[in-house]
Amino acid sequence: MVDRPISLTMAEIQRLPSITRTLVLECGGNSAGEWAARTGPDVQRSYGLVSCSEWTGVPLATLLAEVGVQRTASWVIAEGADACRMERSVPLSKALENSLLAYGQNGEMIRPSQGYPLRLINPGWEGNTNVKWLHSLKLTNQPYMARDETSKYSDLMPDGKARIFTYQMEAKSVITFPSGGQTLPGIGLYELSGLAWSGKGKIERVEITIDGGRSWVAAQLQEPRLPIALTRFRMPWRFDGREAVIASRAIDETGYVQPSREDLVAARGGNSIYHFNGTKFWRVQADGTVTNVDA
């Protein structure tokens, strides 16, 4: 479904006009365990499947113009060169909007484990669609209903139906200090801090509670705030030796508010696996030790 199918070397791709973007990349299954209960004991084991990098590459739109996409085409099937040749279907509209054929990460060639030499980057979309070791793109008039978009990466609802093509990652945040596994050495002043991000744009505001969600106050945001990128937030806090239940919630520039786990479960039940972005509470105990809230 293109006028001019082409085969390209990496050298040819790297001579095309490139861009560099800082982007968050989050696994669709990050925080999957929290659907059942907020028992993730620390940040890494509950909200840790996320990263932020500076990606360099060629907009996919550039190559699509190069091959001449025909009117009947509406999807792009991306395939990797891993042993299983992982494939995902990507709507042509996304490919034209901001997909990137990335060869650089943080100022060097993408490392082997990250998809050397070429990776499809779909800004703001679940990590699995960012196909590593990309070796083929095929224009089609239908999604291919690949295993990793039907059996996996679909979201099972309470009525037994599964949502499909749930690509978008929504706003999310987590307090990284103090957080599970850490210990405050004593009463006094601390800088409470964490990370917020949204697959839909910039972080507009982050609010923090220290009383288990009864009241929320705005945190300071580290500038510059880039769209679809990790944003550091901070707030001075005096630990007075009494138990505190703390959490953050992110609001992005679309007005979307990071929901509570209760809101998510009420809307989607407990079988979704993917796309858990609920607020994460930590319990700072009187002795300064920090734990998850659902033991």
Added chain:
Amino acid sequence: MSTRSALALAIAFAGAATLAAQSPRFGVGRPPTPDEVRGLGAAIAPDGGGLPEGSGTVAEGRTLYAARCASCHGPNGEGGGVGAALVGGKGTLATARPLKTVGSFWPHATTVWDYVNRAMPFNQPGLLKPEEVYAVVAYILNLNGIIAEDVVMNASTLPTVKMPNRDGFVADPRPDVGLTNPRKPKP
């Protein structure tokens, strides 16, 4: 930089009407060779597009499954320590313990072919010949009671298999939560 063979990016597919008489802006690349396109493997569409010639029977698949699949997926597709369950789970999707298998969850038989072909067996992905993939897919479908013992799977029959959960998928309705305005933060 690496070689073309390892890094070929083939944007390939034949079609009819063109969007516009566009001309390439940079003129990079060259037409892929048939070998290059073949080397990138076959992605299979739900309508069967991309399925190769060949065919396989349930009986052939039973033998192959025992040799290549059962060690991970269990003697009868019930799943094991390594491989997921391929059989069962019917009626569980709306319960607290959903079992998502080929029989209870997968919407298209073509996806089974595509995935077995590209990713199985786990220790030697890409090993199976097309007729072997047809056979093992036939056996898995038969284990699930979806096709009868004597039905042969090929490029014509496979796309017509009606999977039990064919209509079990819905479009993404989000944002479904997170739209309520939070309390204004204190100044």
